[in-house]
Amino acid sequence: MSFVNVTIDELNDASSKTILILSLFSIIPGGIGLIFNILVFSRPSMCREPCAAYFFWSTCFSLIYVLILQPVxxxxxxxNIDQANYNLGICKIEFFVFYITRSASSWFIVIACIDRFLHSSANAHFRQMSSLKIAKIVILITSIVIILLHSHMLVYYEISYSSDQFGNIIPACFGRKGIYRTFIGFWNLALYSFCPSILMLFFGLLTLKNLHQHRLVIPVNFETNRQVRRTDTQLLRMLIAQVLVIFICTLPISIIQLYSSFTLNVVKNTLRLAQENLAARIASELTYFAHSSTFYLYTLTGTIFRKELSKIIRQYCRFNHNRLNGIHDETHRMSVLQKSQKTQTHTNHP
Structure with a gap:
């Protein structure tokens, strides 16, 4: 076996093992964290905040993305178990849902950034736009718009034949060859990676500016305003951490998709295919961490998040403690009752 063949086999083996290991780290800790996110953002003290509502729905879409689509x-x-490569209906629906969930998750974070900007504005009209009622309407409209923006995938995604990392010609679910495949590369770069990240950064900086102006106007010793500013700052820190992770984790896959589109008609040997396959799969796996790492980011950067999480844990421990005490008391009562019945039986029948 030649050196090139050995290298190809090693790259292919590394690709499969790397993806499996990274996926386990993303699915198990990430899935647990996302469930905790839902519990925290469902708390009465959190669900009154429109920003928390956007966090909640972002987490819901991330949960579908990480716990359902990632295992697939x-x-x-x-x-090599993929029905999307052999069934046209599954091909269209799987990738349609795949792109919708991850895009919606990112755009709800964008809207959360916009909400923080409005909430911190000195303009009273802008502040009124940061409300739970408006948040519910925006969530519904955003979900519908994202579905419509990806509806072309139901038409132009198809099963085509291409070379895999081993150089074999196999069926695969991709966008239609030609202009559309180039378009989908730019589309994903703009809609999933570039635009959300830029907008998050832009409105994050505007919010910081608003908060700085508030510090100059509002007395520092005014406790109520200080508490409000503290909450706003904590939510903003959570947003900024999420922005950085999304940008870092989503940019590589968008670049690789563009590269694949531009080199679609280039003849590639098996070594190059194996190298590109490894890079594409690692870049694709990074996108999952943008969604599965949110709980740990929020825990590290948000004091308000940690407080609500600790309340949930204390309530759970208290519930288990009361339950165990109840079981112990019930067992004790049954034991006393049985002893009483035995004593009564011995008295009646000497």
């Missing part, structure tokens, strides 16, 4: 992709990549 792991089976396809690591174990």
């Amino acid at each position: 992709r792991v089976l396809a990549v690591s174990f």
Whole structure:
């Protein structure tokens, strides 16, 4: 076996194992964290905040993306179990839902940034736009718009034949060759990576400016305003951390998709295919961490988040403690009752 063949086999083996290991780290800790996110953002003290509502729905879409779609992709990549390559209906629906969930998750974070900007504005009209009633309407409209913006995938995604990392010609679910495949590369770069990140950064900086102006106007020793500013700052820190992670984790896959589109008609040997396959799969796996790491980012950067999380844990521990005490008391009562019945039986029948 030649050196090139050995290198190709090593790259292919590394690709499958790397994806499997990274996926386990993303699915298990990430899934647990996302469930905690939902519990925290459902708390009465949190659900009154429109920003928390956007966090909540972002988490819901991330949960679908990480716990349902990621295992499907792991089976396809690591174990070659992928019905989307053989069934046109599954091909269209799987990738349609795949792109919708991750895009919606990112755009709800963008809207959360806009909400923080409005909430911190000195303009009373802008502040009124940061309300739970408006948040519910925006969430519904955003969900519908994102579905419509991705509806072209139901038409132009198809099963085509291409070379895999081993150089074999196999069926695969991709966008239609030609202009559309180039378009989808730019589309994903703009809609999922570039535009959300830029907008998050832009409105984050505007919010920081608003908060700075408030500090100059509002007395520092005014406790109520200080508490409000503290909450706003904590939510903003959570947003900024999420912005950085989304940008870092989503940019590589968008660049690789553009590269694949521009080199679609280039003849590639098996070594180059194996190298590109490894890079594409690692970049694709990074996108999952943009969604599965939110709980840990919020825990590290948000004091308000940690407080609500600690309340949930204390309530759970208290519930278990009361339950165990109840079981112990019930067992004790049953034991006393049985002893009483035995004593009564011995008295009646000497």
